[in-house]
Structure formats: C-alpha cells, structure tokens
Amino acid sequence: MAVNLKQLAELLGLSQTTVSRALNGYPEVNAHTRRRVLEAVRATGYRPNRAAQRLATGKARSIGLVMPIASGIDSDIHFGEFLAGLAEEAVKHDFHFVINPSAPDDEEATFRRLAASGNVDAVFLAYMRANDPRISILKSLSIPFVVHGRSIGGPRDYPFVDIDNTRAFYDATKLLLQLGHQRIALINGPDYLAFSIRRRKGLMRALDEWGLRLDDSLVQYSEMTDEHGYRSMQRFLQQPDAPTAVLCSSTVLALGAVRAINQAGLVIGRDISLIAHDDVLPMLKPENFSVPLTTTRSSLRAAGARIAARLIGGILEQGDYPEQELWPAELIVRASTGATPGR
Amino acid sequence: MAVNLKQLAELLGLSQTTVSRALNGYPEVNAHTRRRVLEAVRATGYRPNRAAQRLATGKARSIGLVMPIASGIDSDIHFGEFLAGLAEEAVKHDFHFVINPSAPDDEEATFRRLAASGNVDAVFLAYMRANDPRISILKSLSIPFVVHGRSIGGPRDYPFVDIDNTRAFYDATKLLLQLGHQRIALINGPDYLAFSIRRRKGLMRALDEWGLRLDDSLVQYSEMTDEHGYRSMQRFLQQPDAPTAVLCSSTVLALGAVRAINQAGLVIGRDISLIAHDDVLPMLKPENFSVPLTTTRSSLRAAGARIAARLIGGILEQGDYPEQELWPAELIVRASTGATPGR
DNA sequence: ACAGATATCCAAAGCGCTTTGGGAGGTTTC
DNA sequence: GAAACCTCCCAAAGCGCTTTGGATATCTGT
Numbered sequence: 241m242a243v244n245l246k247q248l249a250e251l252l253g254l255s256q257t258t259v260s261r262a263l264n265g266y267p268e269v270n271a272h273t274r275r276r277v278l279e280a281v282r283a284t285g286y287r288p289n290r291a292a293q294r295l296a297t298g299k300a301r302s303i304g305l306v307m308p309i310a311s312g313i314d315s316d317i318h319f320g321e322f323l324a325g326l327a328e329e330a331v332k333h334d335f336h337f338v339i340n341p342s343a344p345d346d347e348e349a350t351f352r353r354l355a356a357s358g359n360v361d362a363v364f365l366a367y368m369r370a371n372d373p374r375i376s377i378l379k380s381l382s383i384p385f386v387v388h389g390r391s392i393g394g395p396r397d398y399p400f401v402d403i404d405n406t407r408a409f410y411d412a413t414k415l416l417l418q419l420g421h422q423r424i425a426l427i428n429g430p431d432y433l434a435f436s437i438r439r440r441k442g443l444m445r446a447l448d449e450w451g452l453r454l455d456d457s458l459v460q461y462s463e464m465t466d467e468h469g470y471r472s473m474q475r476f477l478q479q480p481d482a483p484t485a486v487l488c489s490s491t492v493l494a495l496g497a498v499r500a501i502n503q504a505g506l507v508i509g510r511d512i513s514l515i516a517h518d519d520v521l522p523m524l525k526p527e528n529f530s531v532p533l534t535t536t537r538s539s540l541r542a543a544g545a546r547i548a549a550r551l552i553g554g555i556l557e558q559g560d561y562p563e564q565e566l567w568p569a570e571l572i573v574r575a576s577t578g579a580t581p582g583r
Numbered sequence: 584m585a586v587n588l589k590q591l592a593e594l595l596g597l598s599q600t601t602v603s604r605a606l607n608g609y610p611e612v613n614a615h616t617r618r619r620v621l622e623a624v625r626a627t628g629y630r631p632n633r634a635a636q637r638l639a640t641g642k643a644r645s646i647g648l649v650m651p652i653a654s655g656i657d658s659d660i661h662f663g664e665f666l667a668g669l670a671e672e673a674v675k676h677d678f679h680f681v682i683n684p685s686a687p688d689d690e691e692a693t694f695r696r697l698a699a700s701g702n703v704d705a706v707f708l709a710y711m712r713a714n715d716p717r718i719s720i721l722k723s724l725s726i727p728f729v730v731h732g733r734s735i736g737g738p739r740d741y742p743f744v745d746i747d748n749t750r751a752f753y754d755a756t757k758l759l760l761q762l763g764h765q766r767i768a769l770i771n772g773p774d775y776l777a778f779s780i781r782r783r784k785g786l787m788r789a790l791d792e793w794g795l796r797l798d799d800s801l802v803q804y805s806e807m808t809d810e811h812g813y814r815s816m817q818r819f820l821q822q823p824d825a826p827t828a829v830l831c832s833s834t835v836l837a838l839g840a841v842r843a844i845n846q847a848g849l850v851i852g853r854d855i856s857l858i859a860h861d862d863v864l865p866m867l868k869p870e871n872f873s874v875p876l877t878t879t880r881s882s883l884r885a886a887g888a889r890i891a892a893r894l895i896g897g898i899l900e901q902g903d904y905p906e907q908e909l910w911p912a913e914l915i916v917r918a919s920t921g922a923t924p925g926r
Numbered sequence: 927a928c929a930g931a932t933a934t935c936c937a938a939a940g941c942g943c944t945t946t947g948g949g950a951g952g953t954t955t956c
Numbered sequence: 957g958a959a960a961c962c963t964c965c966c967a968a969a970g971c972g973c974t975t976t977g978g979a980t981a982t983c984t985g986t
Contacts, residue, residue, distance in 0.1 A: 242701070244971095244972055244973085245972060245973060245974095246972075246973095254935080254936090255935065255936045255937075256936090256937095256972090256973080256974090257935075257936060257937080257938095257974085257975080257976095258934080258935055258936075260973070260974060260975085261935090261974090261975095264974085267933095268933070268934060268935080269934075269935085270933080270934060270935085273934080273935085285699075287699065287700060287701065288972080288973070289638070289701065289971085289972050289973070290643075290700075290701070290702050290973095291634050291637035291638040291643065291702075291971080291972080291973090292638050292941090292971070292972035292973040292974090293972080293973055293974080294634035294637075294941090294973090295632070295634040295635050295637075295638050295941045295942065295943085295971085295972080295973070295974095296940085296941055296972080296973045296974040296975080297941090297973080297974065297975095298941080300633075300634065302679065307667070307670060316660075316663070317659075317660065319663070320659070320662070320663060323682075324650070324684055327650060327682045327683070327684045328684050330682075331682075331683055331684060334700070334702075336645065336679055336680070336681045336682075336702070337679070337680055337681070337682055338679045338680070339666075339670045339673075339674075339680055340670070340674055341667055341670045341671050341674060356628075356630070357630065357633075357677070358585075358630070358632065358633070359633055359677070359679070465809070466808070466809050466810055467809055467838060470842075495810060499813075503846070587941095587942055587943085588942060588943060588944095589942075589943095597965080597966090598965065598966045598967075599942090599943080599944090599966090599967095600944085600945080600965075600966060600967080600968095601964080601965055601966075603943070603944060603945085604944090604945095604965090607944085611963070611964060611965080612964070612965085613963080613964060613965085616964080616965085631942080631943070632941085632942050632943070633943095634941080634942080634943090635941070635942035635943040635944090635971090636942080636943055636944080637943090637971090638941090638942080638943070638944095638971045638972065638973085639942080639943045639944040639945080639970085639971055640943080640944065640945095640971085641971075927986100928985105928986095929984100929985100929986100930983100930984080930985095931982100931983075931984065931985100932981100932982080932983070932984085933980105933981085933982075933983090934979100934980085934981085934982095935978105935979080935980080935981100936977105936978085936979075936980100937976105937977095937978090937979095938975100938976090938977095938978105939974105939975085939976080939977100940973105940974090940975085940976095941972105941973085941974085941975105942971105943970105943971085944969105944970090944971085945968100945969085945970085945971105946967105946968090946969080946970095947966105947967095947968095947969100948965105948966085948967090948968105949964105949965090949966085949967105950963105950964095950965090950966100951962100951963090951964095951965105952961100952962085952963080952964105953960100953961075953962070953963095954959100954960080954961070954962090955958100955959085955960075955961090956957105956958100956959090956960105
C-alpha cells in the first residue's frame with residue numbers, strides 16, 4: 241500500500257503543493273495543516289519517490305567514491321573503517337554511494353566519467369599523495385568534493401578534513417624525548433602517502449628541537465598490515481644500535497611490532513617504548529594489548545561520518561561547515577612508554 | 584553542452600519515441616535510422632538522464648548491500664575483495680550500490696527499510712550462517728536477491744552463488760591422507776559461518792572414509808586474520824600429539840600459520856604440510872610464500888562480479904543464469920605438501 | 927471603512943524519459 | 957484489385973515530485 245503524493249493530498253483534501261511544502265519545511269504552511277500532513281504520512285507510511293525527487297530537483301542524492309583496486313588499499317582495514325563512518329552518516333539522509341573501482345592510472349578518466357554521468361552530486365577523495373593531481377582534476381570538473389587528508393604542495397584552497405599528523409607525531413616524539421629516549425624509530429605507512437610524510441616530519445621536528453638528527457635507517461615505510469609491522473620491527477631490533485623507542489603509524493602495525501618485540505625477549509615499556517597512532521578500529525583496541533599502548537588517537541570512522549555530513553550538507557545547501565578542518569589527535573599515555581632503559 | 588532526448592530528436596528530425604527506441608534496441612526502427620541516431624549520440628555526447636529513466640521505468644538501477652558494522656567483518660580484507668568484484672561489474676552497467684550499515688541485531692529492520700524505500704531493485708546477501716533467518720525475511724519482502732554462500736538448514740530454494748566448500752576441503756584432506764598424514768588440523772573461519780561448517784565437514788568426511796576420526800582439539804575457529812592464524816598454529820604445535828598437516832580456511836590465516844611454523848624451527852612441506860584455501864587476494868599470492876602453498880583456489884572477486892551480473896541481469900530482465908551455482912574450487916599442489924615425516 | 931500587507935493555499939507547468947495507441951505508406955495474399 | 961499485413965515512425969500520456977505564479981481570505985494602520 242504504497243501511497244504517492246497525489247493520493248496523500250487527495251486523502252487530506254489538500255493540494256500536492258501544500259503537502260509537498262509541508263513536508264519540505266517551507267514556511268507558507270499553517271502549523272495546524274503541517275501537523276495533519278505529518279500525521280497522515282505516519283498513518284499511510286508515505287515515502288517520497290526518490291527518482292521523482294531527483295528528476296524534479298536535479299539532485300541525485302548520491303556521492304561518488306573512487307575505489308582504488310590495484311594495490312592493497314581497497315582491502316585495507318582502515319579503508320573499511322572509514323567507509324563505515326561515511327555510510328553510517330549517509331544512510332541517515334538517505335544518500336547513496338556510487339562506488340567506482342579504478343586502476344590508479346585510470347583515475348582521471350574515472351573522475352571525468354563520474355562527473356559527467358550526473359549520477360553523483362559530489363565526490364569524496366582519500367589517500368592523498370604529495371602533489372596529488374586529483375585535486376586539480378576535480379576542481380576543473382567543477383563538482384563539489386571533500387578530501388580526507390591533505391596533499392603536500394599543489395593548490396591549497398580545497399575543502400578537507402584531516403588530522404594534524406605532524407603535530408601528533410611531534411607530541412609523541414616529545415614525550416619519548418622527555419623520557420630520555422634518543423634513538424627513536426618510525427614504522428610508517430607507504431612513503432608516497434601524505435600522512436606518512438607528515439608523521440615523519442613531526443618526528444624530525446621534535447628531534448631537531450632536541451638537538452638530535454633523524455637517522456633514516458630508523459624509518460620504515462610499508463602498507464599498514466600486521467605482517468609489515470612485524471618485519472619492520474625485526475629489522476630495527478637487528479640493527480647494531482637498535483632504537484629504544486618506536487613510533488607506529490597504526491595499531492595494526494603495532495600488532496606486528498609487539499610480536500617481534502616479545503619474540504626478541506624484550507619487555508615493552510621497560511626495554512623498549514612504543515607509541516602507535518590509533519584510528520579507533522573497533523577490533524583492535526590499544527588498551528587490550530598485553531601491555532596497553534600509548535597512542536595518538538583520532539577516530540577514522542568519525543572522520544568518515546564528518547566528511548559525509550559535509551558533502552551532504554553542501555549538496556542540500558544546509559548546515560554550515562568550515563572549509564578546512566584540521567583535527568588534533570589526542571595523546572593518550574598508557575603503559576607502553578617508559579624511561580630509557582639503563583638510565 | 585549536455586543534450587537531452589528532446590533536443591537530440593529535434594536535431595535529427597525524429598520523434599523522441601523513435602530515438603528512445605533506437606537507443607534501447609527495439610526492433611521497430613530502421614537500421615539506417617538507428618545508425619544515424621547512434622552517430623548523433625556520439626557527436627553530441629548525449630547521456631540519458633538516469634533519474635528520468637528511473638521514474639519512467641520504475642527501475643532504480645541500484646542494488647542494496649547491508650554491511651555489518653559491529654564485528655570485524657566490514658573491515659575484513661575478504662569483504663573488500665568481494666566488493667571490488669561486485670563494484671567492477673556494477674559500474675559496467677551503470678548500477679549503484681546503496682550501502683546500509685547495520686548492527687547484526689538490527690538486520691531485519693534494515694532490510695525492511697531497504698525494500699520499502701524503493702531505491703533498490705535487488706539485494707545482496709553474504710556471510711551466511713547456519714539457519715540464516717535473513718533468507719526468509721528477504722523472501723517475504725519479495726525483493727529479488729542473490730546470496731553469496733549458502734545457509735545450512737532452512738529453505739533451500741533461493742538463488743545463490745557458492746563454492747563447493749565441502750568438496751574442496753574433502754579433496755584437500757584426501758591429498759594429505761594419500762601422503763600418509765593421519766593427524767590433520769584445521770584453522771577455520773568463525774564457527775557460526777556456513778562455509779566454516781562445510782569445510783569442517785569436508786575434512787571429517789574424508790577422514791571417515793579413511794577410517795579415521797576427527798579430533799576436535801585439532802580444529803580452531805576464528806576471524807580470518809594473520810594474527811589468529813599464528814595463534815591457532817602455535818596452539819597446535821604445543822599439543823602433545825601435534826598434527827603433521829594443517830588446513831587453513833584462508834591464505835591470510837596461512838600467513839600467520841607459516842610464521843608460527845618457522846618460529847618453531849619446522850620446515851613446511853617436510854616437517855609439516857599446509858594447504859590453504861586461496862581466495863585469490865591480489866596482495867597475497869600463495870606462490871609467493873617462502874614455501875609455495877598448496878591451495879584450493881576460487882576467486883572471491885569473480886564471485887562478486889558474478890553475483891552483480893546476476894542481480895543486474897535479473898533486474899534488466901536479460902541474460903539467463905542458473906538459479907543456484909556451486910563452483911568447484913581448484914586444488915593446486917605446490918611445495919607446502921609432502922609425505923608424512925618419518926615414514 | 928479602504929488600500930496595502932500578510933498568511934495560506936492551489937492549479938498547472940515542468941523535470942527527461944518510456945510506452946501506448948495509432949497511422950501512413952508499401953507489400954502480400956487470394 | 958481489395959483485404960490483410962508489415963514496416964517504420966509519431967503524438968501524447970504518463971512516472972511522482974518541485975516550483976512558479978497567482979488566488980483568496982484575513983489582517984493592518986489610518
């Protein structure tokens with residue numbers, strides 16, 4: 241018993257115009273009438289036909305999402321978590337996604353197709369790289385978009401939500417330095433990604449201020465899997481002058497790192513300190529590690545939700561959001577950080 | 584310079600009807616006229632407005648996807664891979680997804696909402712459990728759907744694409760038995776999932792035929808992560824009468840298992856044999872393992888693409904697919920399987 | 927009490943496509 | 957040569973919503 245606007249209007253003895261306006265919050269409707277309409281909607285279970293709305297308004301109520309298929313990114317656990325946030329928010333407003341898989345070298349064409357298709361009102365962008373070409377492409381396509389993260393170099397005036405990676409790892413490093421650590425290593429994400437670059441910068445800056453030099457043999461880049469964390473940590477531990485403290489770009493990496501440390505017979509927080517960035521993955525809580533992890537925390541899912549909200553707000557022309565948001569990451573000290581051994 | 588049907592028709596000196604028919608492959612159009620239309624489409628870059636098509640045809644051109652958000656499933660690497668296949672196929676036909684996140688206990692309501700909303704033509708279902716209630720729900724909602732996997736128990740007449748898990752693990756076990764192994768362990772997926780249950784059954788059946796009994800202390804269930812594979816294998820190796828061969832439900836699990844084996848100082852293929860199920864994850868190829876892995880192979884991505892194709896075919900009422908497909912998994916013997924040690 | 931606001935509501939015109947119901951002209955059929 | 961068919965095309969009626977451009981009625985202030 242799916243009703244449509246016309247039937248609903250008839251049932252109420254009103255015109256479609258008035259009912260439509262009552263539903264869409266226009267002011268020229270008597271409060272009492274509006275209440276009646278809302279009541280009837282509840283009673284009949286009326287739901288507006290989206291296709292008709294789209295045709296009439298020109299808004300597709302959907303946001304485009306280019307999903308890289310080549311590398312391991314798409315199957316990445318972090319991506320899934322972020323997507324969950326996006327989806328959660330989108331579903332509240334009855335928005336859809338158009339997921340376009342694309343090989344990295346085909347991205348530009350994919351974006352063009354997406355924009356031209358008219359199937360999406362806005363586009364979302366992530367996994368920013370240094371000098372990322374996609375920003376200029378999207379600007380030229382004149383389709384609204386919001387970026388998760390920031391590029392490095394290139395145009396600066398585009399909407400984004402990012403966390404202050406430099407600051408987060410600067411703070412983390414500072415803590416370690418104050419605890420007396422001098423050789424601090426970094427198990428980072430892929431080296432071409434902007435957040436990796438910034439995290440390294442944060443580390444370097446803090447070292448600089450302390451009068452220390454970053455030793456590049458103490459930085460490892462890789463995809464953020466448990467396995468890579470394990471291997472990177474092993475490599476560090478085998479070095480002649482092994483680090484006494486390690487920064488991890490993800491709790492997933494930390495998982496592997498911890499295993500390597502344990503296997504080497506070392507005790508976390510005593511023999512070696514560990515700080516990881518925590519994306520708040522529901523299945524991997526830093527407080528549940530055998531030794532609870534000191535972390536820089538910022539929820540990936542929240543970022544996803546926020547970006548969805550901004551995208552949708554922009555399309556519906558409601559809500560007011562800052563163009564650029566730089567979220568701080570919270571430094572949470574737990575048991576995995578301690579004073580330098582033998583001091 | 585976006586043209587619409589009307590303008591295109593005018594430009595050609597034809598009626599909208601004829602142009603529409605030419606484009607949609609109706610027979611009552613002269614071949615020559617059709618060619619002219621197609622040519623004009625190319626020249627003008629005409630693209631039909633989807634919203635209008637939807638309104639006129641009643642088809643939303645989108646498929647619904649309920650994404651579990653509670654457990655680790657959504658961030659699961661296997662899910663991402665499957666999704667890639669779905670998306671790849673969908674984009675070919677300009678189909679969308681409506682991703683609905685849902686807590687497991689809210690699934691029924693989510694499905695109802697999805698079906699009632701009218702913005703999906705069909706629904707896709709995965710992560711089947713034993714006696715899965717979702718099948719009946721979807722049937723009662725009378726919305727087309729295709730299942731990835733099969734339930735166990737409950738109604739049998741529903742469309743699915745599944746791989747023959749029982750058979751795959753039966754074959755794998757058979758191979759191990761022929762090689763002389765008697766104590767064969769299984770590192771399985773979550774115990775409530777249908778495929779896990781079937782794989783265990785395959786193992787058990789082969790053992791039975793060989794006159795052996797399945798020792799339930801040799802079966803571990805867990806989410807399919809590297810970490811869990813590691814732990815499960817460790818547990819097996821610590822047992823007094825450790826297995827000489829192990830079956831893994833995923834190459835991801837095998838990754839951890841291999842680590843545990845190496846760590847124990849054992850040699851794969853000599854001291855202990857390993858067979859894993861290979862979902863053909865692009866980032867994890869069994870032939871690249873330090874000891875190339877014997878596997879039962881079936882591409883998850885291909886399954887995703889197939890399901891998308893069937894769903895879309897059903898909506899568009901074209902193409903003819905079998906209702907139920909049970910794909911065989913290919914047994915590929917590599918170096919990780921060898922004769923029982925000390926025989 | 928009357929011109930000008932103000933508050934509510936409505937009829938009708940799209941949005942861009944598909945589809946129904948013909949209809950003109952040319953071919954067959956008997 | 958008339959009746960019966962094809963073949964190919966068209967006009968117009970929707971699909972279900974939003975929005976424009978009034979109407980009508982009720983208030984204002986003077």
